[in-house]
Amino acid sequence: MGEPASKIEVKNIKDIGLDEGAARLTPERIEKVINEVIDNETGARLKVYVDTCVHCGLCSEACHYYLSNDKNPVYAPAGKVKQTLWEIVEKKGKVSPDFIRRAAELCYTECNLCRRCAMYCPFGIDVAYMMLTMRRICHKLGVIPQYIQDTAQSHSATMNQMWVKEDEWIDTLFWQEEEAAEEIENLRIPLEKEGAEVMYSVIGPEPKFRAQLIYQAAVIMDVAGVDWTMPATPGWDNSDMAMYTGDNEMMGRLKKEHFETAMRLKVKKIVMGECGHAFRSVYDMGNRAVGWKMPPVQMVHALEFYYDLFKAGKIKVKEKYDKPVTLHDPCNVIRGRGLHEMARYVVNKVCETFIEMTPNREHNYCCCAGGGVINCGPPFRDKRVYSNRVKADQLAATKKKGVEVCIAPCHNCHGGLEDIIHHYKLGMELKFLGDIIYEVMEKPE
Amino acid sequence: MATIEFKGKEFDVDEDGFITDYKQWSQEWVEYVKEQEGIDELTDEHQLVVKVLQEYYEKNGIAPMVRVLSKLTKMKLKHIYELFPSGPGKGACKMAGLPKPTGCV
Numbered sequence: 001m002g003e004p005a006s007k008i009e010v011k012n013i014k015d016i017g018l019d020e021g022a023a024r025l026t027p028e029r030i031e032k033v034i035n036e037v038i039d040n041e042t043g044a045r046l047k048v049y050v051d052t053c054v055h056c057g058l059c060s061e062a063c064h065y066y067l068s069n070d071k072n073p074v075y076a077p078a079g080k081v082k083q084t085l086w087e088i089v090e091k092k093g094k095v096s097p098d099f100i101r102r103a104a105e106l107c108y109t110e111c112n113l114c115r116r117c118a119m120y121c122p123f124g125i126d127v128a129y130m131m132l133t134m135r136r137i138c139h140k141l142g143v144i145p146q147y148i149q150d151t152a153q154s155h156s157a158t159m160n161q162m163w164v165k166e167d168e169w170i171d172t173l174f175w176q177e178e179e180a181a182e183e184i185e186n187l188r189i190p191l192e193k194e195g196a197e198v199m200y201s202v203i204g205p206e207p208k209f210r211a212q213l214i215y216q217a218a219v220i221m222d223v224a225g226v227d228w229t230m231p232a233t234p235g236w237d238n239s240d241m242a243m244y245t246g247d248n249e250m251m252g253r254l255k256k257e258h259f260e261t262a263m264r265l266k267v268k269k270i271v272m273g274e275c276g277h278a279f280r281s282v283y284d285m286g287n288r289a290v291g292w293k294m295p296p297v298q299m300v301h302a303l304e305f306y307y308d309l310f311k312a313g314k315i316k317v318k319e320k321y322d323k324p325v326t327l328h329d330p331c332n333v334i335r336g337r338g339l340h341e342m343a344r345y346v347v348n349k350v351c352e353t354f355i356e357m358t359p360n361r362e363h364n365y366c367c368c369a370g371g372g373v374i375n376c377g378p379p380f381r382d383k384r385v386y387s388n389r390v391k392a393d394q395l396a397a398t399k400k401k402g403v404e405v406c407i408a409p410c411h412n413c414h415g416g417l418e419d420i421i422h423h424y425k426l427g428m429e430l431k432f433l434g435d436i437i438y439e440v441m442e443k444p445e
Numbered sequence: 446m447a448t449i450e451f452k453g454k455e456f457d458v459d460e461d462g463f464i465t466d467y468k469q470w471s472q473e474w475v476e477y478v479k480e481q482e483g484i485d486e487l488t489d490e491h492q493l494v495v496k497v498l499q500e501y502y503e504k505n506g507i508a509p510m511v512r513v514l515s516k517l518t519k520m521k522l523k524h525i526y527e528l529f530p531s532g533p534g535k536g537a538c539k540m541a542g543l544p545k546p547t548g549c550v
Contacts, residue, residue, distance in 0.1 A: 150547040162548045163507060172512040179522060205549050209511050209534035211522055378459035378545050411549045
């Protein structure tokens, strides 16, 4: 791996949450919190990971941060663990406030928890788990970037991530029902329909700013004849930034609310919109935080849902989308759930020309926004854009083959890729898969 | 953090290009964001959106739901996106001098 990571200097980025949080720390408190987390929450898994890594460096080439920053070992996955948990375990928690300040910035803003490196590790060491454990320590120490902490606070106060009040949520659904009904006669967004087949859930930004996504989903549900409903109560938001700050208690409360809402409505399954991190929360981390090994109500991601609708012939295409497209595979639903072939089936159903980016499927490079990194806000924007030059190269290569539109079926990927496309002047359009389905599907006249 | 100079005014902005001090907002900023956002022509409707966002923000300390923006401007959702292609959370909030909203945006 070349130069030991500790010898390369890294400058801290100013952030009130990290700076003031670290200023309040004392060595005694750090040691106490670290040992509480290590002793009570980690167990054999962390020990095996720390003991097994042979520093072979195979993870380095898997990481977009490392590749985009001229192979600086500071950004190698094993290097990141070295600068955080290894040191902490070795010193049994006796580390300084400055160490925690740097470790916090690293674990929140220099790793997207995308798990690409875990696929290339000969032992399958899950670096994302290590970074999440570091975040857990930082959460308990109160050293968290301000923007993402604000979002976690919103979850805690409102059970959604955008400070949306109950009446505003309902009002937004009525409003989009009204606007959509101008296009499709008698279209309804059925609220609180007990016993419906499907509860449709979304993330906070949809009602807050991107209400057209709810409109489009309503049109798709209506045309496909799905028996569906949306809840009128908190529990409608499937997203979870608490999972990414390390607030595992809040993560549990959120998922409990979400699943209990579906149970109260007696639905058979929950279908969720095109969001990646929320899927990780409902299918892996959040459900397990409250003791459900698998989701207690069947969870269907939008990609799988679209696939089912097309397979069953419930949606027909009027005319395929004619601009050449490529597909960005989001980590949480591809590496996390294996939906890549279903996604391709749908893309080919609705688009005339589909050109793969390379690498693709579970080998795809991350958007560099996920894992809560984009949620850490403006102070860390340049770092994540510079740290994803490989993504820009990957997209530019598809453009050379004629691609005009990139489909990214995840909100965070969208935000991240938008910045990449803008910064590297790639001149590509960005779309959700639902945008295209809505555009090309047969609708009643 | 960077400082932008435009038509004789200075603005401190964050890495996403939002003003860091609301008090620095001025009509020159509106014109600057218009260029940044690739908006062809600045209309009274853009100014109305800016005014509504500012009034709401000054009262509540947060950007309104797009539903509230639609009610107060009497504009349909589609039209708000026609005015601000990058959306109410990005383009419109930026033009109005509000901080970048938190969350997955």
